Amino acid sequence: MTVVETTTQASGAPTQGHLAVHGVHKSYGTLEVLRGIDLEVRPGEVTVILGPSGSGKSTLLRVINHLEKVDRGFVALDGELIGYARRRTPTGEVLRELKEKEILVQRTSIGFVFQNFNLFGHLTVLENIVEAPVSAQKRRRSEVEAQARELLERVGLADKADARPRQLSGGQQQRVAIARALATRPRLLLFDEPTSALDPELVGDVLDVIKDLARTGTTMIVVTHEVGFARELADTVVFMDDGRIVEQGPPSQVLDAPREDRTRTFLQKVL
């Protein structure tokens, strides 16, 4: 409630966090990992991306927050292009590549949760969460610390503020990483296999936190292998294979009555 105030209007209908991905291509060397991706995520929606490893799921997430540059196509959040700016020149409109500094500013509106948490090991839990809002968004430290403690409470780790990441379990670390991603008040949250590095018994805690966020109207894209999670929470399930979106739609359609053979064989293996 405290966190998503910025993304959710008082009326309850979120107006921010509209993501549009159009015709995105991306190659590493000669290997084409994304072969023309079109995806739309409406504000407040939860999109779950399923697919075999190597299908380009993680690359897509990394393209969305511009950790990877695209070769073709574009990504826009709330109508604002990620990584480029529209400029008028005497010869017509052009897209100018943004400087790294400007891209860094854009990234504060997109939260990213990594498979391996990537918490800063030398900083305490609280310092991990406070770092970006203070240094990137120039917010007052006292205000951010108060927010960070609320976030920690929300993920059930209020007593761990002064611990260092290595003193926590994997599940606890991932929950801190989620709190850290939320601290910049992003309009969109990206989860890259958030539970794949966890012991089975710790997965539940992390999923509970993500479910809680989903219910409060945070726009998010989750790459995961947890089909149960997709069924329960996704507004849209996207099935990817070989750099393309094979099929997308509500879980009842994609998971229970897939139209494509490829989707069916994958689901048979996973379930």
Add this chain to the structure above:
Amino acid sequence: MSTVLPQDESRQIAPPPAAQPADSSGDPSARSSTLPPTKPPRQAPSGDFESLRVLPARQPGRWVATAAVAVLLAMALSSLVTNPRWEWDVVAQYLVWPSIVDGLWGTLRLTAAAAAVGFGLGTVLALMRLSRSPLLQSVSWGYTWVFRSVPLILQLLLWYNLAYLYPTLSLGIPFGPELLSFGTLDVIDKFGAAVLGLGLSQAAYSAEIVRAGILGVDQGQHEAAAALGIPRARQSARIVLPQAMRTIVPTSVNEIIGLVKGTSIVYVLAYGELFYTVTVIYGRNQRVVPLLMVAAIWYLVITTVLTVAQFYVERHYAKGAVRTLPPTPVQKVRWSVQIAWSRVSGKPLPPSIPPAYAVRALPQRGHLTRTGRAHVGGAR
């Protein structure tokens, strides 16, 4: 069973029940007898192991080696003491001689300045090398190439002769008018030339050390910092470099120790550091060996101080990388004293002592003590 009293060489797997303090009026906090002595031993194939004594393994080879080394050590020490040619009285006389102390100060000043130049510039060079600008990368690479190739002594002489190449140095607009101008010899005196020579060549080595440290930081840390939108300079200063320090520090202290001794090369410029001072004095009084010993002792002292400092700096940067920090020597001494006192007085150990150390307080140490099941405290 209880008649088998533990002798010096013997250890018992389990303290016999009768050896336990029977009265409950004993110190309540003595964590005694956590072993369940009443529980019958599990049926072992050949009977009751628990009543058998444990003898330590014999290590004759170790004893022979220890004795041989001890003899050699004693011989070396005795020759240091008995051979009058060491002239320890002369060493003592010159150890804190005013000009020696001045020379020592010169060495320290030179080391500090050269290390500051070396590691400051080295960090900049490392960041240049890792930047995305091809020019910055190439300049950094070229710098390291040149300054690692040219011998230090040659560089020192070259810098000292800079006035021959450029009699005046000036500040001004590039290819434009001069604003300030000074004589090269006024700016680069012996100390200046020494700092330049030592510092600039040190920078080439430090650059590689810092770069290695940065490369050693997990790629995920760089990515997470970028994904959070943390500004680039802050990413380096707050996220990457502090974690790189863990690998940078040990090699850097190595380099600084090398630098301390490297300053002795500066005697070619006749700069009054420790080694040059010593050579001047023995040139006059011919007491070569004792004066060399004076210098050696001071280099030993400096290195010792640096090594101690290294321990604490490393410990500082280990925060977050290890779950429990290694104990400091001061802590180790304090714990040992507390444990010894506990054994003598029979008082319980303070709870601040970690279990790994508290085990030492046991009156008998057998392999059960390592499993943590044995009782801890003065259970005499």
